[in-house]
Structure formats: structure tokens, C-alpha cells
Amino acid sequence: MQENNSEYLFSSITMDLSWNTDVGETMAGFFQRLKAERRLYGTRCSNCLRVYLPPRPVCGNCWQQMNDWVELGEQGTIVGKTVCYYEILDSMTGKPRTTPFVLGLIQIDGADTTLNHFVETPDPDHVSIGDRVETVLRDTLQGNVGDIVHFQWLGPPTTSSQGSKK
Amino acid sequence: MKKYQQLRASVHLPFSFAVGATASRFYRALRDEKTIYGTRCDNCQRVSVPARSFCSHCCKTIDHHQTGQWIALPEYGTLIGWCETPNKDGFFTALIQLEGADNLLLHRVGQCDAVLLHKGLHLRAAWKASAAGTITDIVCFKPERRA
Amino acid sequence: MKARPVAIVGTGQTRHRKARPDVHQGEMVQEAVNLALLDADLSWDDIDAIVLTNMELFEGRALPDLWCSEFAGGLGKPVMKVATGGTSGTSGAIAGLLQAASGLFDTVLVVGWEKHSEGSTQTGMSLTDPAWDRHIAAGAIGNFALSISQYVAERGVTGEQAAMVAVKARRNGALNPNAHVKDAGITVEKVLASPMLAEPVHLLDMCPQSDGAAALIVVGGDKTRRYKNPAWFRGSATRHDQPYIGDHDKRMVMMRTLRSAAQEVYRKVGIGDPFKEIDIAEIYEPVSYAELAWYEALGFCAEGDAGKLIESGATQIGGDLPVNPSGGVLCSNPVGATGVIRVAEAARQLHLKAGDYQVDGARRALVSGYGVYTWSDVLFFSAERP
Numbered sequence A: 001m002q003e004n005n006s007e008y009l010f011s012s013i014t015m016d017l018s019w020n021t022d023v024g025e026t027m028a029g030f031f032q033r034l035k036a037e038r039r040l041y042g043t044r045c046s047n048c049l050r051v052y053l054p055p056r057p058v059c060g061n062c063w064q065q066m067n068d069w070v071e072l073g074e075q076g077t078i079v080g081k082t083v084c085y086y087e088i089l090d091s092m093t094g095k096p097r098t099t100p101f102v103l104g105l106i107q108i109d110g111a112d113t114t115l116n117h118f119v120e121t122p123d124p125d126h127v128s129i130g131d132r133v134e135t136v137l138r139d140t141l142q143g144n145v146g147d148i149v150h151f152q153w154l155g156p157p158t159t160s161s162q163g164s165k166k
Numbered sequence B: 001m002k003k004y005q006q007l008r009a010s011v012h013l014p015f016s017f018a019v020g021a022t023a024s025r026f027y028r029a030l031r032d033e034k035t036i037y038g039t040r041c042d043n044c045q046r047v048s049v050p051a052r053s054f055c056s057h058c059c060k061t062i063d064h065h066q067t068g069q070w071i072a073l074p075e076y077g078t079l080i081g082w083c084e085t086p087n088k089d090g091f092f093t094a095l096i097q098l099e100g101a102d103n104l105l106l107h108r109v110g111q112c113d114a115v116l117l118h119k120g121l122h123l124r125a126a127w128k129a130s131a132a133g134t135i136t137d138i139v140c141f142k143p144e145r146r147a
Numbered sequence C: 001m002k003a004r005p006v007a008i009v010g011t012g013q014t015r016h017r018k019a020r021p022d023v024h025q026g027e028m029v030q031e032a033v034n035l036a037l038l039d040a041d042l043s044w045d046d047i048d049a050i051v052l053t054n055m056e057l058f059e060g061r062a063l064p065d066l067w068c069s070e071f072a073g074g075l076g077k078p079v080m081k082v083a084t085g086g087t088s089g090t091s092g093a094i095a096g097l098l099q100a101a102s103g104l105f106d107t108v109l110v111v112g113w114e115k116h117s118e119g120s121t122q123t124g125m126s127l128t129d130p131a132w133d134r135h136i137a138a139g140a141i142g143n144f145a146l147s148i149s150q151y152v153a154e155r156g157v158t159g160e161q162a163a164m165v166a167v168k169a170r171r172n173g174a175l176n177p178n179a180h181v182k183d184a185g186i187t188v189e190k191v192l193a194s195p196m197l198a199e200p201v202h203l204l205d206m207c208p209q210s211d212g213a214a215a216l217i218v219v220g221g222d223k224t225r226r227y228k229n230p231a232w233f234r235g236s237a238t239r240h241d242q243p244y245i246g247d248h249d250k251r252m253v254m255m256r257t258l259r260s261a262a263q264e265v266y267r268k269v270g271i272g273d274p275f276k277e278i279d280i281a282e283i284y285e286p287v288s289y290a291e292l293a294w295y296e297a298l299g300f301c302a303e304g305d306a307g308k309l310i311e312s313g314a315t316q317i318g319g320d321l322p323v324n325p326s327g328g329v330l331c332s333n334p335v336g337a338t339g340v341i342r343v344a345e346a347a348r349q350l351h352l353k354a355g356d357y358q359v360d361g362a363r364r365a366l367v368s369g370y371g372v373y374t375w376s377d378v379l380f381f382s383a384e385r386p
């Protein structure tokens, strides 16, 4: 028991817990394609035509099986952003991330869903909704989500970096 | 056979559980007085060990500050049941009936030959030299010849 | 089978605090249950069934129903646990209300609790899909801020307007002895001067993490007769949504779960103009900006008018539609209990027992629950028997 400078006692423990997660065939297919082609893929619902990233076997909105794989772009658009000042541990390194860091909701070209991820930029204050970003993958791909390192800020959209309209 | 992808994920989660006022007094007494305390419900008179704040039979609060509700129990009792496979430090997980208590205490029995263990065996607490205010301040319950 | 009328006739809450080291989980549960039984003038023998609500991951103790049932007086009785994130408490209340409405049980106890001081809430909340978004989990605040940035861009609400929500909450909380965070002297300037967590969210825009428990007593049939001001249950709706945060297009702006749950309840109860026809609302606002977004989703104002609504003072005590007169989630947030607290506070208003934050003429009360990113519950109560 710990005394904790109070009238009352505490029992302090740290639990180290591990699980094995079966990713399933669709997610495995995404990681295999990512590793083989250095490309992100989504799945498309044949009913509502929504393209999902991360891919999954069922469109929940239509309760419809999805079998179509769609190749996604290497760039995307920031649709939501924040500059964070609180400390978090980087799950890749286990070390605290330097603050401030930028989080973005990123709509990758060709996808209808968005992805929340880190945006790398020399100037956090100049990142705006609508700006373009590029996916940065790690050099040696391992076939898991850690292969997506972050998104590099490119700046406001220009005609050449405009997302492809579906 | 087809190989499926599986991910190994580990987490480290720190917790600090409050044991509450009644249990705080119980663990401190274990550490400072080397005494096992129980509580008596003033409605059904049941004595519970470890000491607790609530009688679930009567759905009634037990106030450990009231006389007659905070009970020092003897450190001896009898063996009721045990797991025949010893745990890794050689003790046997056991249910012990402390004299004067109405419920069974989950602890361990040991420092003896396993063949000696039988239901009704008289046991006495063996205390750790340096107490920390946890239930393992009692190393185990040890068979003893009845006085 | 047709549901029969049921009402909430008793509520009990602990003093919600940063930490309650003097009690363990079960003892804290018992505190709230005893207060609710006292409030309803009932004893343990009168309870026919119990619903527990708690998010055990936050305390790291498996099977809270095992450890806490007896402290809720559950030995030898039917007990079930409901755990749906932030909506746990409102979902548990709905479960208890429907159990009584089914006619199978006359008197049902609902009790929710959380002891955030015992665990690591942020880590617990980041235990999402290990194949996908656990690597990039940046905590609840970062995720809120992302959705808020979309809401701000779309609707043009200002930091001052959000801060007014935080000010209203903490001033109301100062009137509520159970509230964890209270500050009668808080100002918009003070909120805006508090540390920036994730743009545009300041420390004082966020809810706290609390230790606390709350209980409700639901009765049906003849058991309702002896009560003077029962809070009659008129209807509820529950909605879940897709799993990943990026699945929800303009999550906070649209909040399709809350919109659709509210519309279903308004249809069931026959409400055409929520702002005019509701007397008091207790809604689940985890962050100041969310209250503004929920005003729109609940139809309290037109799309884009939430900033004007908070500025008008209409949602303060004494206004046309007081929202969270108890201080709300911005003042107390023991997650498993928070939804139960919303229901309890709405019921207390109809019981005319809300003390210093009693809303005059409170006869129709709305409750909302919010869980994970997008789950929603909506409940409606009235002083009038259905």
C-alpha cells in the first residue's frame, strides 16, 4: 500500500498487457498493397459509391459488402486542423513529441473519409484548412499502419496540386 | 494453410486504487500492530474479514469507528480448502477460517510438508519481518499443533 | 405488448470531486444509492432490478458488476451492466426505464460511477484499433480540436462565444454543491487566458475528470401514486455511428446521430419548436464548443445561430431555455456516471428539488448523452403524466 500523504491508502500498480489482433482479410490486403506498391488503397461501396480509408469489407451506411479496391492519390487536402500544445508520447519512438505539433484531418485524393494524422511543417501557424499535404511513407515498408509516418505540408492549393475530382 | 496477418499490441497502464477508509485502517493495523481486524454488522452480527464498510446481507453500512463493529481477530484458524498445486514460491492458495470470523479468508498455506495438509488443520499466521501494509505482510498460514 | 407509464421518483449523487480517496469504488456507489433511496423514501427491499453503468477500462478493474453489485444492494437480484463510453449513463437510464415500462419490474435502480483518479484516462481512451489508428492517437483533446476547427470554419463561432459557454457552466456549478469545478467569478477573459491545449481549445473550455457516482429510482404501475412530482418518462432514442473518427463527414457540424435521435424523440413526444416547448435541457457537452454545436443539432436554434443563442443569455438560468443549470459536464465528469447525472438533474428540476439552480416553471426536460466520437442518446421527461 502507498501512503500518498493522506489519511487513506492506495494500491498502485502498472499493468503491462498484450493482445494479438487479427487484422482480417481486407486490412491485410491494404497492407500488402501498401508494401508492394507504396500506394494507399480504399474500398468502394457499390451502392453509395463512398470510398473508405481505412478500407473495410462492409459499408455500414448501406449494410453492403464491398469488393472494389480503389487506388488513392499520394496527396490530400487538410479539412480540419489543430496545433497541439500538450505533451504526448510518440507511439513510434516512445519519446515525447516536441510541442507544438500539428494534427490534421486529411482527405486523401480519391477517398471520401478522412484520416487524423500528424502534419509536418516549418510553420504551424500557417497551416490552414484547404491546404495540400503529401503522404510520407517510411523508407523500408513493413506492411503496417506505421508505414505512414506523417503528412508533409505543401501549402495552399495550386492548379497543379489540386485533388483529382471523382 | 493460409497465413493471416496478426498484430501484437502492448500497453502499459498505471493505476492507483483507493482502498477507502475502512480498508486503510485494516492495512495500517496489519503493518503497525500485526493484528488482523474484521468488522461486525450490528444488524446480523456477522463478522467479516478483512474489515469492510458494508454488510451485503443486510445492505447496511458498517461504521468501523463504532464500538463493537471493529473486531480484532486472532491470528489463527483452520484450513478449509486449498489448491493442491503449489504456486511458484511453494505456497498453496488456501481458504482459511479465522477463529471468530463468519467468512473465509483467501490466503496461502505453507512452510510445511504438503502431505500434512488436511481439512480442519490448525494454522497460525507467519509474519514478514518488515511489514508494508499489504496482505502479504502475512507470509502465509503455517500448521501449528493445537495448544 | 404496450409500454406502461414510468417515472423517476428519486435521485442521489455523491459530491463529485477530483479524487475520493476515502472510499473505494463500491463504497462510492453505495453513497449515491443510499441518497437515491432516501430521496424516494424507499428501502433496499423495494428494489426489483438494478442497472449499473461504468467504463471499467478507466479503473483497470475487470467486472465492476462483480465488485460493486452488492454495494448497490444487488445480491439475489437481477443486475446488468451497460457500458457505451460517455453514453453509458444515459443508455443505462434508458435500459432501467424500459425495464420498468415493460411491466416486468416495478422499481428499478440505475447507478453509474467512475473513479478517474485511479487510472490513466487518456491512455485508456487511446486503446483504439491497433491495426489502424492507435499509432496516431493523440488523445481526446486533439480529436475534439480537429472537429472544432471544421465547426468554426463552417459556422464562424468565436472563441469568446465558446468561452461564454464555459462561464455559464462554472457559474451554474457554483450553485450546485455536487459540482466538481465551480467558479462564480469566472469571466470570458479568464477562459481565454487559460493555457492553450489544442487550438482553439483552452484548458477552461474542457470538462474535468472526476470521481463520482449517481443513482436514479424508476417506478411504474401503482408505485408511482405516492409521489407528488414524478418525472414522467416520455420517450428516448439511441444512435451509434461508424467506428473511425475520419468516417464522420464534418462530425461536429453535422452530428447526424444527435440530430436524428432528437428528431425521433420530438416526433414521439409531439414537439414542433424545441426552443419554445422545452423548459430545461441537461446535455452532454464535453467541451464548450460542443454545446454550441449541440444547440444546432438539437434544434434549439437555426444552423449557424448557436453563437447568437449563447450571447442572448437564453440558455442561462432565468432565460427561455436554461441549458445545464447544474453546471453540466464542464463542471463534473465521472464518465460512467455523467449520463446518469444528466438524467438525475433533469428529474430534479421536475421534482422541484434543484435548490439554488431550480428553473421556474420547469415541466418539460430534455436530456442528451454523448459517447466516443458520435454516439448519441436523447431522453425526454415531463411533469405531466403521459
Ligand SMILES: [Zn+2]
Residues within 6 Å of the ligand: A045, A046, A047, A048, A049, A050, A059, A060, A061, A062, A063, A064
Ligand atoms: Zn454504401
Ligand SMILES: [Zn+2]
Residues within 6 Å of the ligand: B041, B042, B043, B044, B045, B046, B055, B056, B057, B058, B059, B060
Ligand atoms: Zn448484516
